[in-house]
Amino acid sequence: MEILNVQNVKKVYKPRLGAKVEALVDINFTVKKGEYIAIMGESGSGKTTLLNILASLDDVTEGEVMLEGVNYQSIKNEELAAFRRKHLGFVFQDFNLLDQFNLKDNIFLPLVLANKSVKEMNEKVKQIAVTLGIDHVLDKYPYEVSGGQQQRAAVARALITSPSLILADEPTGALDSRSANELLDLLGKFHQSGQTIIMVTHSVCAASKASRVLFIKDGKIISEIRKSYKGEDLTQKIFDMQSSAVAKRIHNE
Structure with missing residues (x-):
């Protein structure tokens, strides 16, 4: 089942001074429910720029983005x-937790904004905190x-509303290798349970956990690779794809 459809997306920035900038040229891809894409x-x-557009934080210049049949422009x-x-659920590199709230209240925020009852919030937070292994630190501050x-805690906040799509922006970028691997394992478990995830990353290790990897250059998707079998x-x-891209760049120079 297709959950996200990105068609002919183009993004042009027109500064007051200087030439216009084509950040995205012609982006086309679809995402099926339960996919994990890097x-x-x-x-x-x-x-x-693409992630911001998928998050509905920026508008397209041309084209359309549809999530579960809803056109963002509508x-x-x-x-x-x-x-x-x-x-949508969001996971950021710098966590984006509020220091004046403890972890539990940070996770609560989306549910408070959605006017959920205290009973429902407590039940959901307890369940997801146990899954993520932070139930013993919920009363502590970031x-x-x-x-x-x-x-x-940021992942818990992103997942607490059971969103259609998780958007992760360099989620392991501020973590040490052990914490990064633990987080990637947890994201993998949520993916296996049916959660759809799109992650922007520079990390080969992080990207290798996905079921599909899209490579973008100069505002275009130039290639993609998929897992051909479970567990690959x-x-x-x-690494081969990146080495090929570097070799082409050196040759062109």
């Missing part, structure tokens, strides 16, 4: 926040716990 590319390739500005809360625990390690394929 997007890779060098700095300036357009991957962050959503009124005053309805966008509610749409994001219902359909600055009192490790980076790995902060990111797990994509690491070597990603």
Whole structure:
């Protein structure tokens, strides 16, 4: 079942001074429910712009993005926040937790904004906190716990509303290798349970956990690789793809 459809997306920035910038040229791809997709590319390739568009934080210049049959361009500005809360979950590199709230209250936030009852919020937080292994630190504040625990709280906040799609922006970028691997294992478990995930990353290790990897360059998707069978390690394929891209760049120079 197709959950996300990105068709002929183009994004052009027109600064007051200087020439216009084509951040995205012609982006086309679809995502099936339950897929785990990584997007890779060098700095300036357009991957962050694409993620912002998928998050409905930026508008397309041309083309369309449809999530579960809803065209982003058809959503009124005053309805966008509610749409994001219902359909999208976000995981950021720098966690984006509020220091004045403990972890439990940080996780509560999307449910509070959705006017859920205290009973329902407590039940959901308890269940997801146990799954993520942070149930024993819920009363602590972000600055009192490790980076790995902060990111797990951020993942809990993203998943607490059972969103259609999780968008992760370099989720392991601020973590040590052990915490990063633990987080990737947890994301993998949520994926196996049916959660759809799109992750932007520079990390070969992180991308290798996905079921499909899209490579973006100069605002275009230039290639993709998929797992051909369950449990396949994509690491070597990603390295080969990156090595080929570097060789082509050196040759052109």
